[in-house]
Amino acid sequence: MSFYDQIGAEGEIVVSSRARLARNFTEYPFPGHMTEREEQLVLDLAKGALDHYTYLPVNTMSPMNASALVERHLVSRELLSGTGPRGVLLSEDESISVMVGEEDHVRIQALCAGFAPETALKQALEVDRILEQAAPYAFDRKLGYLTKCPTNLGTGLRAGVMVHLPMLTEQGAIRDLMASLNKLGFIIRGLYGEGTAAQGDLYQISNQVTLGIAEEEIVSRLEQVVGSILTKEEELRRQYQKMYPMRLMDRCQRAAGLLATARILTQPEAMKLCSHVRLGLSCGCLKGIPMAEMNRLLFEMQPGCLVSQAGEERTYLNLDQMRADMARQIAQKAVLPLIES
Amino acid sequence: MKCQHCGNNEAEYQYTITVGNHQIERYLCSVCAKQLGYKTGNADLSFDQLFSDFLNTKVQKQASEVVCPRCGSTWAEIQGSGKVGCAECYQTFSDRLLPYVQKIHGTVVHVGRAPQAETVARKAEGILSRLQAQLDAAVEEQNYEQAAIYRDEIRALKGGMEQ
Ligand SMILES: [Zn+2]
Ligand SMILES: [Zn+2]
Numbered sequence: 001m002s003f004y005d006q007i008g009a010e011g012e013i014v015v016s017s018r019a020r021l022a023r024n025f026t027e028y029p030f031p032g033h034m035t036e037r038e039e040q041l042v043l044d045l046a047k048g049a050l051d052h053y054t055y056l057p058v059n060t061m062s063p064m065n066a067s068a069l070v071e072r073h074l075v076s077r078e079l080l081s082g083t084g085p086r087g088v089l090l091s092e093d094e095s096i097s098v099m100v101g102e103e104d105h106v107r108i109q110a111l112c113a114g115f116a117p118e119t120a121l122k123q124a125l126e127v128d129r130i131l132e133q134a135a136p137y138a139f140d141r142k143l144g145y146l147t148k149c150p151t152n153l154g155t156g157l158r159a160g161v162m163v164h165l166p167m168l169t170e171q172g173a174i175r176d177l178m179a180s181l182n183k184l185g186f187i188i189r190g191l192y193g194e195g196t197a198a199q200g201d202l203y204q205i206s207n208q209v210t211l212g213i214a215e216e217e218i219v220s221r222l223e224q225v226v227g228s229i230l231t232k233e234e235e236l237r238r239q240y241q242k243m244y245p246m247r248l249m250d251r252c253q254r255a256a257g258l259l260a261t262a263r264i265l266t267q268p269e270a271m272k273l274c275s276h277v278r279l280g281l282s283c284g285c286l287k288g289i290p291m292a293e294m295n296r297l298l299f300e301m302q303p304g305c306l307v308s309q310a311g312e313e314r315t316y317l318n319l320d321q322m323r324a325d326m327a328r329q330i331a332q333k334a335v336l337p338l339i340e341s
Numbered sequence: 342m343k344c345q346h347c348g349n350n351e352a353e354y355q356y357t358i359t360v361g362n363h364q365i366e367r368y369l370c371s372v373c374a375k376q377l378g379y380k381t382g383n384a385d386l387s388f389d390q391l392f393s394d395f396l397n398t399k400v401q402k403q404a405s406e407v408v409c410p411r412c413g414s415t416w417a418e419i420q421g422s423g424k425v426g427c428a429e430c431y432q433t434f435s436d437r438l439l440p441y442v443q444k445i446h447g448t449v450v451h452v453g454r455a456p457q458a459e460t461v462a463r464k465a466e467g468i469l470s471r472l473q474a475q476l477d478a479a480v481e482e483q484n485y486e487q488a489a490i491y492r493d494e495i496r497a498l499k500g501g502m503e504q
């Protein structure tokens with residue numbers, strides 16, 4: 001069970017919400033300036049405080065399994081490239097992940113389905129309260145929580161949502177959106193792939209400013225900003241459906257057909273088709289596939305996830321074939337609504 | 342005038358702080374001011390001061406290479422990576438880091454949560470400065486009986502804070 005198995009508020013557009021807190025213990029220098037023994041002490045500290053969590057040591061696991069953790073948004077790519085003892089502590093339902101030994105001593109992350117950044121913040125803060133009992137945090141009255149990178153000072157909070165914006169993308173509005181979000185202290189970036197060339201029309205929107213603004217205020221501004229983006233995306237979808245109903249129907253149903261019959265699917269192609277199917281499900285051009293299964297597919301068809309699911313003993317894997325197998329099972333549930341002519 | 346925090350040293354700095362919805366003045370020695378997290382050298386952290394710090398950095402850099410006593414980072418290293426080596430770097434290089442922080446966040450003053458221990462300490466300090474103000478007022482009014490009560494309360498509270 002994972003966040004992507006559930007559909008939260010505004011689930012047709014918002015896949016997930018996330019809150020991440022950067023924290024350091026005052027006793028030790030920051031990662032990169034610690035001895036291996038100190039790294040181990042910080043790790044033991046976090047493990048001891050969260051002894052009901054499962055610890056996954058990233059430095060000793062296979063690169064593909066580690067990569068799967070990144071694809072499922074449980075750890076950052078930066079954690080994998082570090083050295084020394086480091087890993088992630090996972091809550092049972094995987095909604096909370098605490099990275100140890102990334103850029104900061106600990107990075108507490110809470111993930112929720114749908115549009116629920118406030119809930120994510122609350123959950124992250126609960127874990128924060130547990131960890132601060134273990135050892136005092138590096139904190140300064142003026143600068144707030146002290147972090148290795150000054151961009152995280154103050155609250156140390158990065159709150160974000162993962163959104164599916166096929167219509168805003170098609171209208172070429174993302175670049176404009178990027179510019180105006182930047183003025184508000186927010187950033188939008190493609191989830192897989194860089195900048196505007198986002199695969200699957202999926203984006204991450206999060207705050208950039210962490211200092212001089214309280215946690216709740218960051219979250220409520222995020223909610224406002226994302227709220228207006230959702231309104232725009234929904235409006236564009238309605239307009240398009242009104243003007244070109246057949247074109248929309250064709251695009252979504254054709255994509256479902258391809259996904260339901262393909263034997264080989266590259267990652268970019270699958271992402272593109274999934275985007276059309278998601279759109280189809282949300283505007284009634286397609287039925288029968290639960291949105292949660294589409295979300296699951298988005299994550300689990302990534303290369304690392306495919307390999308780790310297949311198991312280590314498989315020596316030869318055709319990922320594109322495995323991806324197609326996975327997609328077919330889900331897309332075959334598609335039901336095409338009757339068209340009144 | 343004596344420092345309002347330790348009561349021992351001569352007060353060197355004057356701060357205006359807001360307690361609840363009114364502003365109060367505090368007089369502190371340099372040791373306590375630093376310990377309580379006040380910026381010493383200039384009581385008010387104005388933008389002009391920030392910029393002059395910024396302008397002065399070139400001169401300072403040539404004078405001698407500052408090294409963080411805790412982690413050994415130099416300013417060149419911090420500038421190169423954009424990241425500091427430890428929490429103390431923020432003090433060691435505050436004159437150079439603050440303008441940078443100001444640029445990124447548009448402010449250098451944290452608003453929001455604090456660790457629980459910090460919250461407790463702050464609350465006690467708030468009570469303390471209120472008591473101090475009441476004590477001052479009682480002395481002003483020559484109400485020494487009342488002043489003695491405030492003084493004892495302050496002592497008790499300080500004793501508790503040290504533990
Ligand atoms: Zn003093
Ligand atoms: Zn340092």
